[in-house]
Amino acid sequence: MSVLVVSPGRNPEAWVKALKNEHPGMNIYVYPEDHDKEEVEYAISWKHPRGIFKNYPNLKVIASMGAGVDHITSDPDIPENIKITRVVDEQLTEDMSAFVLALIMDKMRSISHYYSQKNWEPTSYRSIENTKIGIMGLGVLGKGVAKTLKNVGFNVYGWSKSTKDIDGIHTFCGDENLTKFLSNAEILVCLLPLTPETENILNKELFEKLPKGAHVINVARGEHLVEQDLLEMIDSEQLCGASLDVFRKEPLPQEHPFWNHSKIKITPHIASVTNPKKVVPQMADNFERMSQEQDLLNVVERKKGY
Numbered sequence: 001m002s003v004l005v006v007s008p009g010r011n012p013e014a015w016v017k018a019l020k021n022e023h024p025g026m027n028i029y030v031y032p033e034d035h036d037k038e039e040v041e042y043a044i045s046w047k048h049p050r051g052i053f054k055n056y057p058n059l060k061v062i063a064s065m066g067a068g069v070d071h072i073t074s075d076p077d078i079p080e081n082i083k084i085t086r087v088v089d090e091q092l093t094e095d096m097s098a099f100v101l102a103l104i105m106d107k108m109r110s111i112s113h114y115y116s117q118k119n120w121e122p123t124s125y126r127s128i129e130n131t132k133i134g135i136m137g138l139g140v141l142g143k144g145v146a147k148t149l150k151n152v153g154f155n156v157y158g159w160s161k162s163t164k165d166i167d168g169i170h171t172f173c174g175d176e177n178l179t180k181f182l183s184n185a186e187i188l189v190c191l192l193p194l195t196p197e198t199e200n201i202l203n204k205e206l207f208e209k210l211p212k213g214a215h216v217i218n219v220a221r222g223e224h225l226v227e228q229d230l231l232e233m234i235d236s237e238q239l240c241g242a243s244l245d246v247f248r249k250e251p252l253p254q255e256h257p258f259w260n261h262s263k264i265k266i267t268p269h270i271a272s273v274t275n276p277k278k279v280v281p282q283m284a285d286n287f288e289r290m291s292q293e294q295d296l297l298n299v300v301e302r303k304k305g306y
Contacts (some may be wrong), residue, residue, distance in 0.1 A: 002039040003287065004056070006031040006048045007065065015044065015065070018280035023287065042287050051077045061085060061290050063283050064300075066274045067092055067141060070194035070221060073305050084300040085286055087279045093144035095272035100145050100189055100219060101152065103243040103265070104133065107187065107215050112265065128153040134185025136201075137192035137220065138164040138171065139306065141272075145191060157184045161197075182209040187217065193306035194221040204229040213240045219271040222247040227258070234263050245271045 003019065003026055005012045012030050019026055029035035031048075037056050046065040053059060054077045062072055063085045072084050106112050108131065110123045131154055135146045138160040150156045150168045157170045159181040164171050172181040182188070188210060192198045202218060203226040210216075216239060218225055227248070233239045241263035247256075250269055258264045286296045300306060 001041050001291065002027040002029055002035070004029045004031055004035070004040045004043045006043060006045040006052070008047060008049060010046060014276045015280070018276040019044075019284065022280050022284040026284070026287070042290060044283060045072060047071045048075070050075050053078050053082065061286065061296065063087075063286065065276075065279075067272075068194070068221070069300050069306065070223075073300065073302065074194075080302070083296055084302065085283075085296055085298045086300055086306075087274060087282070088140055088298050089274070089279050089282075091275060091278050092272045093141055096141050096191075096219065097145045097148035099245075099271040100217065101148060103217050103219075104149070104154075104187055104189075106265070107241070107243065117262065129155070131155065132157060132184050132186045134159065134181060134188045136188065136190045138166065139191070139193065142191040145189065155184075157181055179209050182206065183211065185214060186211050187215045189217045190220045190224050192220050192224060194223055195305035199223050200226050202226060202230070204233060207233040207238055210239070212238060214238075215240050216242040217244075218242070219245045222250070230264075231257060231261070234261070241265070243267075245269055 005015055005028060016028055016030060019028055029040065038058055040056050041058050041060045043053065043059060043062045044065060045062055053062065059082055061083045064072055064087060067087050069084055069086045072078065109125050113119065113123065133149050133154045133156050135142050135156065135158045138146065138158045142158065143166060146156050146158050146166060146169050157172070158164065158166065159172045159178060161173065163173045190202060192201065202216065202224050207229065216230065230242055234241060243265040244258065245267045246269055252258065252266065258266055282297060289296050
């Protein structure tokens with residue numbers, strides 16, 4: 001029984017070291033080194049080459065290296081019997097919450113504006129208690145961000161596909177309540193999982209339902225955003241700007257119009273980064289659970305995509 005680590009473009013050394021420290025007897029292969037595919041029953045993966053997992057006849061579990069799993073679920077060649085798990089980590093939630101708060105405060109107080117525009121003229125700002133924040137997606141990360149912003153003093157609204165009850169948060173669910181939710185989102189934060197239903201959800205039709213002059217923050221996936229619609233809505237002043245940490249193509253090409261737009265702030269997908277030492281224990285636990293045919297932790301519902 002072996003474990004396969006698949007992370008093209010990433011150095012897997014920290015993951016291998018953490019796995020060996022947590023489970024000294026674990027036999028670990030790193031893709032694409034030579035290995036016996038029939039031995040592999042457990043894979044740890046980030047953005048694997050499409051189609052490779054169908055070649056592992058005894059593979060039982062694919063564990064995502066992060067909270068997101070769309071890089072796995074979007075592969076149509078993964079057999080239905082293989083379970084997919086995701087990372088649930090308090091540190092990821094804390095990091096995401098701090099990052100979103102930083103983007104919001106930068107926007108509200110024009111912190112980066114003065115330097116980037118070389119402008120000494122002070123701008124007006126709104127108070128925290130008079131600002132409404134909308135969080136799209138109330139999973140582990142979204143709920144954590146919502147609670148952090150509520151504790152700071154913002155008026156926080158949340159929207160999700162299913163009903164969520166979070167103390168102090170105005171929650172909405174379902175497509176029938178999306179318009180009402182959006183009408184309250186002076187700053188809109190996207191933390192949705194990427195599924196066929198949520199792809200391209202940040203589009204012109206949605207932006208037009210926001211209060212005029214709203215600001216958009218996307219820290220979920222680049223595929224949520226229709227880029228041309230964002231540019232059009234900013235240039236028409238329906239939106240006052242955007243803060244983007246994720247993109248359809250990463251790194252973002254230097255010729256991309258986002259780089260030169262004064263009302264779009266760009267960060268290089270840094271909102272929250274998985275620490276192998278923090279999350280490998282739950283992966284090793286699931287490896288043992290798989291070996292003993294016990295229920296796994298943090299299993300993804302394949303039909304939902306999260």
